[in-house]
Amino acid sequence: MQFHGYFRSSSSYRCRIAFNLKGLNYDFVSVHLLKDGGQQKSEAYKAMNPQGLVPTLEVDGQVLTQSPAILEWLDETYPEPPLLPIEPFERARVRAFTQVIACEIHPLQNLRVLQFLKQNYDQDQEGVAVWCRRWIGDGLEACEALLVKQNGGADFCFGDTPGMADIYLMPQVFSAARFGVDMKSFSNINRIVENCSKLEAFELAHPSKQPDAEA
Amino acid sequence: MQFHGYFRSSSSYRCRIAFNLKGLNYDFVSVHLLKDGGQQKSEAYKAMNPQGLVPTLEVDGQVLTQSPAILEWLDETYPEPPLLPIEPFERARVRAFTQVIACEIHPLQNLRVLQFLKQNYDQDQEGVAVWCRRWIGDGLEACEALLVKQNGGADFCFGDTPGMADIYLMPQVFSAARFGVDMKSFSNINRIVENCSKLEAFELAHPSKQPDAEA
Numbered sequence: 449m450q451f452h453g454y455f456r457s458s459s460s461y462r463c464r465i466a467f468n469l470k471g472l473n474y475d476f477v478s479v480h481l482l483k484d485g486g487q488q489k490s491e492a493y494k495a496m497n498p499q500g501l502v503p504t505l506e507v508d509g510q511v512l513t514q515s516p517a518i519l520e521w522l523d524e525t526y527p528e529p530p531l532l533p534i535e536p537f538e539r540a541r542v543r544a545f546t547q548v549i550a551c552e553i554h555p556l557q558n559l560r561v562l563q564f565l566k567q568n569y570d571q572d573q574e575g576v577a578v579w580c581r582r583w584i585g586d587g588l589e590a591c592e593a594l595l596v597k598q599n600g601g602a603d604f605c606f607g608d609t610p611g612m613a614d615i616y617l618m619p620q621v622f623s624a625a626r627f628g629v630d631m632k633s634f635s636n637i638n639r640i641v642e643n644c645s646k647l648e649a650f651e652l653a654h655p656s657k658q659p660d661a662e663a
Numbered sequence: 664m665q666f667h668g669y670f671r672s673s674s675s676y677r678c679r680i681a682f683n684l685k686g687l688n689y690d691f692v693s694v695h696l697l698k699d700g701g702q703q704k705s706e707a708y709k710a711m712n713p714q715g716l717v718p719t720l721e722v723d724g725q726v727l728t729q730s731p732a733i734l735e736w737l738d739e740t741y742p743e744p745p746l747l748p749i750e751p752f753e754r755a756r757v758r759a760f761t762q763v764i765a766c767e768i769h770p771l772q773n774l775r776v777l778q779f780l781k782q783n784y785d786q787d788q789e790g791v792a793v794w795c796r797r798w799i800g801d802g803l804e805a806c807e808a809l810l811v812k813q814n815g816g817a818d819f820c821f822g823d824t825p826g827m828a829d830i831y832l833m834p835q836v837f838s839a840a841r842f843g844v845d846m847k848s849f850s851n852i853n854r855i856v857e858n859c860s861k862l863e864a865f866e867l868a869h870p871s872k873q874p875d876a877e878a
Contacts, residue, residue, distance in 0.1 A: 499805040500805075512756075514762040
């Protein structure tokens with residue numbers, strides 16, 4: 449498997465955690481989102497991934513894009529340990545949690561969106577941070593509310609083993625810290641983050657531990 | 664099944680198409696996103712769906728949120744006709760296509776985001792339309808590129824029967840029209856939209872056909 453990603457990309461970070469939880473090895477290809485005007489916009493990269501976003505997973509001559517699709521594929525293809533529960537209602541609850549992050553928070557803090565705010569609405573770094581804090585804060589508040597209803601004090605988002613929801617939560621909390629989101633009231637999230645941080649699968653997936661990491 | 668939605672919401676529209684394709688009946692509960700300061704923000708609604716977004720599906724005392732999770736649940740629980748292929752790589756490709764729409768386009772044109780642009784960046788209706796056209800245009804361009812690579816002239820996004828990708832595409836094209844996105848170059852999308860429009864499952868799911876429809 450060849451994995452094209454970027455150390456700071458949340459969606460790359462999600463996949464790295466999943467690879468580690470499943471015990472899968474892969475070759476990493478760095479796609480620097482800022483160098484050369486954005487290496488993800490190169491003709492060569494876009495021939496493989498027309499959307500010009502990371503990550504991309506190449507496996508057996510097949511090209512997989514979009515981290516949620518990659519993660520579902522990983523779980524279908526390498527079922528142990530499972531990332532989703534078996535019971536359909538439970539699967540739906542876990543997926544809904546991941547989609548609060550993947551569909552409601554993450555797209556709004558995507559690099560191309562932040563560049564648009566700077567160029568078209570004359571926002572400086574602090575203006576961009578206000579935007580990010582708003583959507584990350586709202587989204588994590590919804591995640592916390594879901595945990596209050598459903599978590600019951602478990603070590604991880606949905607039970608006592610890490611799974612799909614934790615895979616989405618950790619990178620989002622990492623980027624919340626970058627933008628200075630106030631996390632004090634999110635006691636379930638904070639407890640789960642602490643528990644995830646103790647696991648090697650999460651620790652080795654951290655942006656700072658990647659070969660392309662920068663300060 | 665009790666389905667809480669709004670006629671113009673893309674994610675409600677997706678679910679309606681899926682219900683129709685599966686031949687499932689449901690009770691509809693209208694949640695007006697603009698009336699009463701947004702009925703989705705009411706205490707009663709948020710007790711059920713803490714994120715305060717539509718749609719919500721209530722079934723057998725269970726509450727399901729986030730349309731991608733609802734659609735996966737529907738396909739797992741009512742497998743005929745299937746919305747996803749069986750082969751894992753093919754499933755991943757269909758899901759990636761849906762996520763270009765669900766994760767890259769749709770969140771950016773969400774009502775709360777457009778309200779933020781008006782209030783914080785002083786954008787008028789045309790400014791908001793410029794924003795929407797940019798992200799819908801970029802996203803549909805990526806969808807068209809995926810179809811050029813993968814569709815091979817089939818009637819629907821992935822083959823000769825409608826499925827998950829078509830369920831996401833139709834509502835997105837409906838909203839593209841609202842914001843005046845130039846669709847001329849998207850020949851695969853246009854052909855597929857024409858084919859979907861001929862099917863009762865899609866036609867009856869159209870926003871204009873809903874009990875809460877407005878001009």
